[in-house]
Amino acid sequence: MATQERPYRLVVLGASGFTGQFVAQEVAREQVVREQNPRLPWAVAGRSREKLQRVLDRAALKLGRPTLPSEVGIIICDITNPASLDEMAKQAAVVLNCVGPYRFYGEPVIKACIENGTSCIDICGEPQFLELMYWKYHEKAAEKGVYIIGSSGFDSIPADLGVIYTKNKMNGTLTAVESFLTIHSGPEGLCIHDGTWKSAVYGFGDQSNLKKLRNESNLKPVPIVGPKLKRRWPISYCRELNSYSIPFLGADVSVVRRTQRYLHENLEQSPVSAAMTLLNDTSDLPNTGGVFTPGAAFCRTKLIDRLNQRGIEFSVISSSEV
Numbered sequence: 001m002a003t004q005e006r007p008y009r010l011v012v013l014g015a016s017g018f019t020g021q022f023v024a025q026e027v028a029r030e031q032v033v034r035e036q037n038p039r040l041p042w043a044v045a046g047r048s049r050e051k052l053q054r055v056l057d058r059a060a061l062k063l064g065r066p067t068l069p070s071e072v073g074i075i076i077c078d079i080t081n082p083a084s085l086d087e088m089a090k091q092a093a094v095v096l097n098c099v100g101p102y103r104f105y106g107e108p109v110i111k112a113c114i115e116n117g118t119s120c121i122d123i124c125g126e127p128q129f130l131e132l133m134y135w136k137y138h139e140k141a142a143e144k145g146v147y148i149i150g151s152s153g154f155d156s157i158p159a160d161l162g163v164i165y166t167k168n169k170m171n172g173t174l175t176a177v178e179s180f181l182t183i184h185s186g187p188e189g190l191c192i193h194d195g196t197w198k199s200a201v202y203g204f205g206d207q208s209n210l211k212k213l214r215n216e217s218n219l220k221p222v223p224i225v226g227p228k229l230k231r232r233w234p235i236s237y238c239r240e241l242n243s244y245s246i247p248f249l250g251a252d253v254s255v256v257r258r259t260q261r262y263l264h265e266n267l268e269q270s271p272v273s274a275a276m277t278l279l280n281d282t283s284d285l286p287n288t289g290g291v292f293t294p295g296a297a298f299c300r301t302k303l304i305d306r307l308n309q310r311g312i313e314f315s316v317i318s319s320s321e322v
Helices: 020-033 049-063 082-090 102-115 127-144 157-169 210-217 235-241 269-280 294-298 303-309
Strands: 008-013 042-046 073-076 092-097 119-122 147-149 176-179 182-184 191-194 199-202 243-251 256-264 290-292
Touching: 008 020, 008 073, 008 269, 020 042, 020 049, 020 269, 042 049, 049 073, 073 082, 082 092, 082 102, 092 102, 092 269, 102 119, 102 127, 102 147, 119 269, 127 147, 127 290, 147 269, 147 294, 157 176, 157 269, 157 294, 157 303, 269 294, 269 303, 290 294
Parallel strands: 008 042, 008 092, 042 073, 092 119, 119 147, 147 290
Antiparallel strands: 176 243, 182 243, 191 199, 243 256
């Protein structure tokens, strides 16, 4: 990716959206923790300058960095305006696209990135979209030498890298993998958010500590629409208290070995770590550009190490402990 002359190494598109605001905050945090590479020219992009400015202001307050808003660029663009997408893509080495649903809004971004020699990462959870983009754009991306890597959020980073991690930790030949998701109870029982759809799915588990948690947090409930539950607590509260684990059970040709990976709920860290990997581990990426899944793109990179350093833990548990 010969894009050193571009003003920004990374642009977060859709930074004022539900998930985009957290992704932008993690990029800002990345500047703080990466002491060996503190300089990361980046920008946020979207339709409203005011909303983007508020995202940066909130991130500055959260991270205790009052100068942050003046350090980050703001690019105004619209999915429905191809010229604005071209202008955004020309300024970036990598675009991290948080604008979904991707089957409606994802293709114009990928097209603009490829035409302007810019790599792109998204957090899509829509396999049909990823497959369609492969068939339509893989060869074009390869010709341009850019990497289009879909589903780099919760939906595929755990699955793809979990299988790779299991394979690498086994002495034999991996012939089968079984995995399942366990959600650990938050303040409203089981709580998962889907930022792409700007919605939340709530289960109701053990709520014995709910009153205590509410009192300690001093949070105010907000109304929602629903036949049974009329009010809920802010989604950011669920995000902070929730976590999940995904066991991967791998079998080789001679013996069953069990591996397990624990991940805290830090969904926005996956695409940010993926973007940092794309920017910094270029020699370990596939030899040519194209459209890839996370596993195909990052299997030889240090992405697992980066995630481990950011609180998303990959670990092996012996069969006696499972």
